[in-house]
Amino acid sequence: MKNISLLTLIVILVLSAACAPSITADRQPSHLTEASDTATPVLAEKTLSPKPTQTFTPTHAPTTVNPCMASKVPDPGSMFIAFVAKWDGDQEIYIVRADGSELTQLTYNNIDDVAPVWSPDGQRVAFASGSSWEVYQLYVINSDGSNRIALTPNLKIPQEFSWSDDGEEIALIGLDNNETGDLYILNIEKLSLTNLTKGLVFGPSRPDWASDGRTIAFDATLDSQGVVRRIYTVELDGSDLRELQSQGFSETIPQWHLSGKAILFISVPGPGFSPEQVYVMRPDGFERKQLTTTDTLKIKALWSPDGQMIAYGAIATDMHREIIDKSIVVMNADGANQKVIAEGKGLETHDFSWAPDSRHIAFISNDSDISNLYVADICTNTVTLVVNDVSKYTPSWKP
Secondary structure (H helix, E strand, O other), rough: OOOOOOOOOOOOOOOOEOOOOOOOOOOOOOHHHHEEEEEEEEEOOOOOOOOOOOOOOOOOOOOOOOOOOOOOOOOHHHHHEEEEOOOOOOOEEEEEEEOOOOOEOOOOOEEEEEEEEEOOOOOOEEEEEEHHHHHHHEEEOOOOOOOOOOOOOEEEEEEEOOEEOOOOEEEEEOOOOOOOOEEEEOOOOOOOEOOOOOOOOOOEEEEEOOOOEEEEEEEEOOOOOOEEEEEEEEEEOOOOOEEOOOOOOHHHHHHOOOOOOEEEEEOOOHHHHHHHEEEEEEOOOOOOOEOOOOOEEEEEEEEEEOOEEEEEEEEEEEOOOOOOEEEEEEEEEOOOEEEEEEEOOOEEEEEEEEEOOOOEEEEEEEEEEEEEEEEEEEEEEEEEEEEEOOOOOEEOOOO
16 A cells, blocks of 8 residues: 555634525425345355555555645535435435435335445445334345345344445344344345354444455444443454454544554543543554544544545533533544534534535534534535435435
């Protein structure tokens, strides 16, 4: 891999609301057809060739074009967002352009369809479907609403899954009939499941793929009590399961940098009410760098798709642990130039995502007891209302 250098990106963000027309539930497409199919995955074992030894460097961002300096400004109307709304009596998945136009309903049934995640090629959407979190199963559907397929009829999933970059596999957390949670890899074409953790860790969650497609990072608890969490990595064939070195009380939500040379994560410095901080480290757990110091609870941190920026959710509280404010903050990959792009007590600090252009961020905010979908442009200092009355699930951008 090539060495990577950090670009400094200074963004001065001032919130300003630009409201798009309201979208109501009666705007449902008539051209979509739904095809149901259920197949039973079989457990499989995978074998990988030896992985070459890598030399890691402490730099964490590639040399790419600053999205705010690009000669052509991306049109939000050219990008699509999948989201969830309860407009027909149960949760369904919808697709809309980021400017609020071309609303399309993707799923139709009498149970909840939630947590949509686009495939890397933008042709399919994976999602969880069921009547409660205990009985959710993983499905996939074409982007035109056809060929809905149940992928995990023998596993319950707690809505945590991640596509491989080639779109051939999905990493997921599954619960078997004994309520044992494990990290699985699902081959979509073969409908085969590989159990990577086999009960060796407690409560695995938040799987994320390395760019080489061979390694998964996730967090899990040290015991069945679930208080202290650690970050682990494991190879795609289930080998080399390792707990990464920890310097905090609890560490969660790992996310690989696109270079494969760094992992972003949240660390709690000590037990009790300690403010989490955002860190980055090498994939072996060493060369840790703290990126934030603010006295707020950090909820989730995400690399921008180009690797130059980081967005994170934060909650400010008073001495009695009452919430004062919530915010989504953007900063450089080295932690510099931290700027708030959205704030308010109704903000859902875990329900946000980067657009593929690394310039826009979609997020959910509750205004007057109604949750709405917004898009922020970190370069033009604008926040636009896209859709009214949506459900509190992370919006997913089409790649």
